[in-house]
Amino acid sequence: MASYSNHTPVLLNETIEALAVQAGGRYIDCTVGGGGHAAAILEHSSPGGQLLGIDADPEAVKVARARLEAYGSSVLIVNDNFVNLEAICIKYDFLPVHGIIFDLGLSSLQLNGSGRGFSFQHDAPLDMRFSPSQRVTAADIVNASSEAELAHIIRTYGEEGCSHRIARRIVRERPVKTTLELAQIIERAVVSRRRGRIHPATKTFQALRIAVNHELESLEAALKQAINLLGFEGRLVVISYHSLEDRLVKQFMQQESKGCICPPGTPSCICQHTAHLRLVSRRVITPSLEEVSTNPRSRSAKLRVAERIITQDEWCETADRLCFLGESSARGWKRPSLLKEVTRITPVF
């Protein structure tokens, strides 16, 4: 447990600001990890704040529960994959919310000596699953895939230029059982080709982890679900650590902040797409030099933030409810912000 407590949350102040955390607000931390961001959210949303924390890793859940115990019934920690975000919120009746945060990637415990094969700095079985309930490990992929499949995974999820050389070498030298064995095979495959800053195995390890955990597919699915869970003006904040994740988040937020997305030149709209988000900051938020020097793990972090807006359909539905049904709240959302949003947005249509 000690290592999780040592996990330093990345872009902490920036996250609280981006989420616009307010007293009494309800928040979801989809990657609760060691509970660092979650604790800060609970502090800033006091009194009355509530937090639902999710993590696929049962070890992380144990640590987060212990760390956040003092917040009592204000916090609920669930051991699940965020691909099930909407179902989790429905099950625990935790919607709509004021903010949702994803702090992607790995925590310090998973990286440093968890024995679960995430890092080539420590020798361990090639596992890389966030949860032991997942069936496929990195060893299964490495030892059972064809050379072409391996090269595809390493190129697509690792953006590795030497994917074919690495895949060929792995196939020649397998079975591969441990992280150090794999790292050495990769070093031998790219020897004399690479004299860079990063270790030659970095991209292949990233690729295998993404493939084992279906990381990009889960993120895309969860982001779509997040839109339906945010109340009006609720904030969606994502911290990513590599370009594949950041590209996915950027494109998602851009797409969801546009109305019509028909190809240019389409005579009239056929997509029926409506904007659900407003980009709070067009520019990506990155850590200060000071943060990078005290927490090198933060160096690749990129934070993006968007705010839920009301669509025309939702506005009509809300107005109907308020005017004709006399409902004072929509599923727990406070009436003042509902009214404020309706007032603010009326002239747009």
Ligand SMILES: C[S@@+](CC[C@H](N)C(=O)[O-])C[C@H]1O[C@@H](n2cnc3c(N)ncnc32)[C@H](O)[C@@H]1O
């Ligand atoms: C960078 S850590 C989060 C650290 C946390 N923000 C803190 O301050 O302590 C990322 C966490 O996300 C979890 N995670 C990654 N993908 C997940 C997924 N699809 N579903 C649930 N948890 C996931 C990992 O197990 C890990 O604990």
